[in-house]
Amino acid sequence: xxxxxxxxxxxxxxxxxxxxxxxxxxxxxxxxxxxxxxxxxxxxxxxxxxxxxxxxxxxxxxxxxxxxxxxxxxxxxxxxxxxxxxxxxxxxxxxxxxxxxxxxxxxxxxxxxxxxxxxxxxxxxxxxxxxxxxxxxxxxxxxxxxxxxxxxxxxxxxxxxxxxxxxxxxxxxxxxxxxxxxxxxxxxxxxxxxxxxxxxxxxxxxxxxxxxxxxxxxxxxxxxxxxxxxxxxxxxxxxxxxxxxxxxxxxxxxxxxxxxxxxxxxxxxxxxxxxxxxxxxxxxxxxxxxxxxxxxxxxxxxxxxxxxxxxxxxxxxxxxxxxxxxxxxxxxxxxxxxxxxxxxxxxxxxxxxxxxxxxxxxxxxxxxxxxxxxxxxxxxxxxxxxxxxxxxxxxxxxxxxxxxxxxxxxxxxxxxxxxxxxxxxxxxxxxxxx
Numbered sequence: 001x002x003x004x005x006x007x008x009x010x011x012x013x014x015x016x017x018x019x020x021x022x023x024x025x026x027x028x029x030x031x032x033x034x035x036x037x038x039x040x041x042x043x044x045x046x047x048x049x050x051x052x053x054x055x056x057x058x059x060x061x062x063x064x065x066x067x068x069x070x071x072x073x074x075x076x077x078x079x080x081x082x083x084x085x086x087x088x089x090x091x092x093x094x095x096x097x098x099x100x101x102x103x104x105x106x107x108x109x110x111x112x113x114x115x116x117x118x119x120x121x122x123x124x125x126x127x128x129x130x131x132x133x134x135x136x137x138x139x140x141x142x143x144x145x146x147x148x149x150x151x152x153x154x155x156x157x158x159x160x161x162x163x164x165x166x167x168x169x170x171x172x173x174x175x176x177x178x179x180x181x182x183x184x185x186x187x188x189x190x191x192x193x194x195x196x197x198x199x200x201x202x203x204x205x206x207x208x209x210x211x212x213x214x215x216x217x218x219x220x221x222x223x224x225x226x227x228x229x230x231x232x233x234x235x236x237x238x239x240x241x242x243x244x245x246x247x248x249x250x251x252x253x254x255x256x257x258x259x260x261x262x263x264x265x266x267x268x269x270x271x272x273x274x275x276x277x278x279x280x281x282x283x284x285x286x287x288x289x290x291x292x293x294x295x296x297x298x299x300x301x302x303x304x305x306x307x308x309x310x311x312x313x314x315x316x317x318x319x320x321x322x323x324x325x326x327x328x329x330x331x332x333x334x335x336x337x338x339x340x341x342x343x344x345x346x347x348x349x350x351x352x353x354x355x356x357x358x359x360x361x362x363x364x365x366x367x368x369x370x371x372x373x374x375x376x377x378x379x380x381x382x383x384x385x386x387x388x389x390x391x392x393x394x395x396x397x398x399x400x401x402x403x404x405x406x407x408x409x410x411x412x413x414x415x416x417x418x419x420x421x422x423x424x425x426x427x428x429x430x431x432x433x434x
Contacts, residue, residue, distance in 0.1 A: 006026075007098045007125050008096065009056065010093065011053045011055040036061040038058050042055070043233070048091050049092070082094055084096070102114050115138050122237070123233055126145060130145050154235050176200075176203065177293070180207070182206060183209060187339060188329050189337040193326055194239060197296070203241045204240045206242070207244045207292070208244070208245040209251065210226060214280030259282075261278075265278070265312055282310070285313070300327075304429045311323045330356070344424055352421045354387040358379075359428060362432060373406055374407070392420075397415050409432055412431060
């Protein structure tokens, strides 16, 4: 009997039950015995439609007396029996069962490829597999499961000295370096930045640092979500080469005295209600840029004011890097992805859609010929104030370079807002082009 390694995943319904039922059915396949089953691992979806639920993944070691093609046929019957239906590629599914390895067999057909062609790149496959079959060999790559897992995990650096050494080694090899600065609690918005950074550069480094300088005395620094292990695994799936996750003392020594500030840009929008916030943002970004020395740093457009402030800092201080800003990534229903969304209750999550509705209204009015910022803002406010849990911090239309309010929309402008849903402050914006 051949030893066969399979992977199982589910992100619809009772995920654990779906996988357990699949394993029960697999055990009933003629000529099959289940020898080992891994624990369950939750992972974010890799590609596919936005907004789909997280997957639960597992792996199993089987003994099977038939051929890989025969096993595949039996597994497809089980998937259908449990309710799997054909949808878009990498879409949500009740159950997914893949043949990963079958000893030293190599199969290439229209229906089946063994070893699984992407298994060596997928953390959600290798992590459960390494638990139960770490020494299993990939017959093409001549690499064990445990080594494949090691190869896709980013290097983790806790101190400045080590990350600098890593970067200098990459530079000596002629490699380009990208930085994606984050505060952790990663979501698809961050992952889109990491994937783009890796696509355009040889080395992608992600910083994970909850920066105390950018939080006010009454803000949520201590409560800000932190899960470094989860963040590292998400970075691995997105293709990051390294994660820089320092403790605060590594960035701000006890006698730290130097800060970076600007005169005008931080005085608008969020700066009105969050004094000192952008000084903290600029200071930490300046330090990260000096430590990593990236060719390019990647930011998301959701934090529009931040991108303008950082670009100006880089220009004014003659820093030798490019700032690349990518579009806001949204949930399926339009809510801008944010680490703070995790704080929202079920009702608040529904209420938060008023931000996207207000921005949609602004774009519709512009498309219909309206050019008055005041009229557009008034309609946006009407939408927000209809939501009982919403409290407006600001809603405005500004020039993208100066962040100053504009009365008439000409050319490219930005509709921007900050709204509290319950106790959670959310920001969002959209580009308006006349």
